[in-house]
Amino acid sequence: MSKFWRDDFEYVALIEDLLELEEVQSLEKFKHHKVTNRLAHSISVSYYSYCLAKKLKLNTRAIARAGLLHDLFFYESEDKDLVGGRGHYWEHPRIALKNAKKLTQLSDLECDIIEKHMFGATRELPKYKESWIVTLMDKRAAMTELAVGGSNILKSAVSRYQQVMYQSFTTASLAHETIDQTIDN
Numbered sequence: 227m228s229k230f231w232r233d234d235f236e237y238v239a240l241i242e243d244l245l246e247l248e249e250v251q252s253l254e255k256f257k258h259h260k261v262t263n264r265l266a267h268s269i270s271v272s273y274y275s276y277c278l279a280k281k282l283k284l285n286t287r288a289i290a291r292a293g294l295l296h297d298l299f300f301y302e303s304e305d306k307d308l309v310g311g312r313g314h315y316w317e318h319p320r321i322a323l324k325n326a327k328k329l330t331q332l333s334d335l336e337c338d339i340i341e342k343h344m345f346g347a348t349r350e351l352p353k354y355k356e357s358w359i360v361t362l363m364d365k366r367a368a369m370t371e372l373a374v375g376g377s378n379i380l381k382s383a384v385s386r387y388q389q390v391m392y393q394s395f396t397t398a399s400l401a402h403e404t405i406d407q408t409i410d411n
């Protein structure tokens with residue numbers, strides 16, 4: 227099975243009509259889990275869910291399409307406190323479902339995948355195996371993205387620390403040289 231989703235023509239054929247839509251493309255503008263954008267995250271959840279569904283002989287079309295649309299909401303994650311209602315975790319799957327329904331006709335299975343993908347943070351149990359896969363792959367993707375983000379923050383902190391230490395060392399060396407020259411004179 228292809229590792230890179232674009233090379234997996236069977237997968238691409240299932241989602242390409244959705245992927246071309248302006249609304250779906252616009253997800254690229256939104257940051258997601260600090261290190262990625264919402265389109266990349268959605269494709270990742272969709273593709274890994276599709277790969278597992280294929281192995282388990284489940285509905286690959288529904289999982290690929292609903293996986294792609296599971297976070298179809300158009301506000302920055304940082305603004306999640308402004309969403310109102312029952313809060314971001316409960317509301318955004320419903321907002322995504324409403325938005326997805328404007329773009330394409332969805333089966334009951336696809337609706338369930340989108341609506342229940344926040345299981346864990348919300349209590350409603352996913353009804354189908356495919357919905358369980360997407361909620362798990364969503365968490366897996368989130369953990370990977372957050373780990374990469376954490377590691378990037380750590381790397382930049384270490385690099386800043388090294389720069390500061392180097393500058394301090396250089397300043398200290400210059401000071402020593404000046405002191406030595408003063409003593410010699």
Ligand SMILES: [Fe+2]
Pocket residue numbers: 296297318319343344
């Ligand atoms: Fe989500």
Ligand SMILES: [Fe+2]
Pocket residue numbers: 267271296297364
């Ligand atoms: Fe997600």
